Amino acid sequence: MSPTAVYLVTIFGLLIAVFTLSAGLIWYERRLLALFQDRYGPNRVGPFGLLQSVADIVKIFFKEDWVPPFADKPVFVIAPAVIIVATLMSFGVVAFAPGVMVSDLNVGLLFFLAMSSMGAYGVALAGWSSNNKYSLLGGLRAAAQVISYEVFMGLSLMGVVMMAGSFNLVRIVQAQERMWFFLPQLVGMAVFMVAGFAETFRIPFDLPEAENELVAGFHTEYSGMKFAFFFLGEYIGISLVSAMLVILFFGGWLGPVLPPLAWFFIKTFIFISFFILVRGSLPRPRFDQLMAYGWKVMLPLSLANLVVTAGILLWRRS
Amino acid sequence: MPLIATMPLWPLVAYFGVVVVMVAGILALSWVLGQRRRDRQTGQPYESGMVSTGSARGPLSAEFYLIAMFFVIFDLEAVFLFAYAIAYDRLGWAGYVEMLIFVGVLAAALGYLWKVGALDWGTSRYGKGRLPTSAAGGGDSTRGKS
Numbered sequence: 001m002s003p004t005a006v007y008l009v010t011i012f013g014l015l016i017a018v019f020t021l022s023a024g025l026i027w028y029e030r031r032l033l034a035l036f037q038d039r040y041g042p043n044r045v046g047p048f049g050l051l052q053s054v055a056d057i058v059k060i061f062f063k064e065d066w067v068p069p070f071a072d073k074p075v076f077v078i079a080p081a082v083i084i085v086a087t088l089m090s091f092g093v094v095a096f097a098p099g100v101m102v103s104d105l106n107v108g109l110l111f112f113l114a115m116s117s118m119g120a121y122g123v124a125l126a127g128w129s130s131n132n133k134y135s136l137l138g139g140l141r142a143a144a145q146v147i148s149y150e151v152f153m154g155l156s157l158m159g160v161v162m163m164a165g166s167f168n169l170v171r172i173v174q175a176q177e178r179m180w181f182f183l184p185q186l187v188g189m190a191v192f193m194v195a196g197f198a199e200t201f202r203i204p205f206d207l208p209e210a211e212n213e214l215v216a217g218f219h220t221e222y223s224g225m226k227f228a229f230f231f232l233g234e235y236i237g238i239s240l241v242s243a244m245l246v247i248l249f250f251g252g253w254l255g256p257v258l259p260p261l262a263w264f265f266i267k268t269f270i271f272i273s274f275f276i277l278v279r280g281s282l283p284r285p286r287f288d289q290l291m292a293y294g295w296k297v298m299l300p301l302s303l304a305n306l307v308v309t310a311g312i313l314l315w316r317r318s
Numbered sequence: 319m320p321l322i323a324t325m326p327l328w329p330l331v332a333y334f335g336v337v338v339v340m341v342a343g344i345l346a347l348s349w350v351l352g353q354r355r356r357d358r359q360t361g362q363p364y365e366s367g368m369v370s371t372g373s374a375r376g377p378l379s380a381e382f383y384l385i386a387m388f389f390v391i392f393d394l395e396a397v398f399l400f401a402y403a404i405a406y407d408r409l410g411w412a413g414y415v416e417m418l419i420f421v422g423v424l425a426a427a428l429g430y431l432w433k434v435g436a437l438d439w440g441t442s443r444y445g446k447g448r449l450p451t452s453a454a455g456g457g458d459s460t461r462g463k464s
Contacts, residue, residue: 007329011336065345065352069361081341085334092333103330110400133374134361140382147389154396158403167404215366225348229341288439291385295437299392299428304420308397310406314414317407 006073010102018091023053024233029235029276036280063224068130071221075129080222080229083122087236090115094108094243095169097260108169111162112244113154118179119145119237123208125202126230127218138217141287142208145198148294149205152302153195159188159309160248173252182249187250191298196241198294200234202275204282207290242271379440388431395424 027042028052036042042049067073093108097103104110120143125171127139161167163184164175176180181187209217219230246252246267253260255267285293363370400408402417409416431437 007326009331011333014333015336015340023383055393059350061348063348063352064355066360068363070363081345081373084341085337086336102333103327105327105330130363131374132365132370133376134365136374138379138463140378144382144385145461147393148385151389151396153401154393158399161400161403162406165404165407195459215364216415220364224352225345229345291439292437295344295388295428296432300425306403307421310403310414310417314411315405318411 007102007168010100010306014091014102015052015088018088018236018239021239022232023057024050025238025272026056026231027053028272029279032273032276033193033280038064038276060225060228065224065226068132068221069282070131072131076221077226079122079126079129080219080226080233083119083233084127084229084236086115086118086122087233089118089235089239092244093169094240095173095247095252096243096264098170100261101170103169104168109157109166109167109172109248113150113157116153116240117146117150119199119233120150122233123218126222127208129213130218130221134215135218135220138208138214138220141214142201142218145201145205145208145290145294147165148291149195149198149298152191152299153199153295155299155302155306156191156195157248158306159185159223162309162313169247170251173247173254174267176251176254180249180254185249185305185309187301188304188309189245191302191305192248193241193245194298194301196245197275198290200237200241202234203279204284206284207287210284232257238272239268242268242275247260384436387435391427392424395420 022207030052031041031049042052045051045055054202067076090112092102093105093111095104095108113243117212123142123146124139127135127137127142130136130139144218164172166172166175172181201208208214209219210316222230232278243264246264252267253264255263258266363374398420399417401422402413406413406417
């Protein structure tokens with residue numbers, strides 16, 4: 001095949017895989033949560049309820065695509081698209097296996113950070129344009145949370161960048177052939193993981209859409225496919241953060257016997273399951289606790305990690 | 319190492335195009351397929367069954383603005399640290415000391431914000447009297463959370 005054809009296959013293959021996986025994740029999460037809570041979960045549609053997501057998607061296509069008459073209409077329509085486009089764009093630089101990626105950017109890590117900040121626009125605009133008090137509160141919370149946790153999300157990764165000497169995701173994985181980075185960068189990994197939970201609005205950091213105080217937060221007024229975009233965006237975000245955790249700290253596609261792509265998916269799947277386990281275990285904090293935790297604990301921790309890592313690396317070099 | 323991508327950039331642009339077209343297509347399709355309905359309460363904002371009063375464009379808590387300002391300050395400084403991280407080995411110990419000074423200033427700013435209670439939300443900072451104005455006596459009524 002010519003290089004052009006390879007790229008086109010990668011692009012469409014990636015999109016199909018991401019959408020199938022995210023839809024499948026909805027089923028997987030519901031089944032796993034049911035397991036944790038000692039009940040069955042969706043088990044009627046197809047074998048083991050596997051086709052539940054397909055049924056949901058078909059149904060949601062025929063639901064009313066309501067744009068509120070009191071809303072800021074263009075922004076209201078664009079906001080969910082912004083979220084899903086931003087998360088999908090991040091997948092464009094994810095290195096699945098050698099040669100299996102859309103673009104091997106030299107600044108892949110920076111591109112990922114930039115795109116994850118774009119998500120803040122989506123939720124803030126959704127909350128603002130809905131012209132609903134709950135939506136507005138949810139959107140504001142989401143924006144404050146994303147920008148707070150973004151500061152040290154980037155900083156926590158600088159230890160990895162220093163050890164690999166590159167922002168390029170392929171080189172970061174190649175640098176882990178002798179040792180996976182989660183051992184020397186345990187603090188960085190922990191901070192990044194917490195930030196990842198906050199950026200995807202997962203429990204315990206789902207305060208922007210806390211049902212018992214804000215109805216549904218920034219997507220209160222959304223219905224039909226636009227609501228599905230927020231929902232799907234969350235699952236694509238989980239897959240993305242899990243994939244980045246694997247690439248940055250757990251050796252990406254590296255592993256014995258099995259092909260690289262298989263290793264990548266196995267590792268990613270473990271982290272996705274961990275996301276769901278956390279959802280099944282932790283309560284959510286108050287919003288002021290969330291903010292204080294970010295600024296008072298995580299930010300100093302990531303700064304300390306950066307300083308100590310740079311010091312040790314320089315000391316070992318000299 | 320060249321500054322531009324080691325692989326061609328056009329796949330990323332093409333990928334962006336495909337994503338945008340697909341998202342727009344899905345939205346358009348659901349708009350065409352979706353049902354239309356018009357009832358007495360359809361045009362009301364959903365606020366848990368309460369009849370909505372007033373506008374949602376009201377005044378906001380000032381703390382959100384504080385967070386936005388902290389973000390501008392700290393994220394901008396984080397960008398300088400990104401640049402340090404990629405070049406730390408070429409800068410050596412001299413660069414490390416300079417980075418320490420930079421992080422020190424950053425930490426001092428964070429410590430100050432912590433001390434004046436800017437990182438505490440809600441009433442706790444007012445109640446504990448951590449504001450410099452309250453320590454100097456008076457001035458609380460102008461700085462307190464209204």
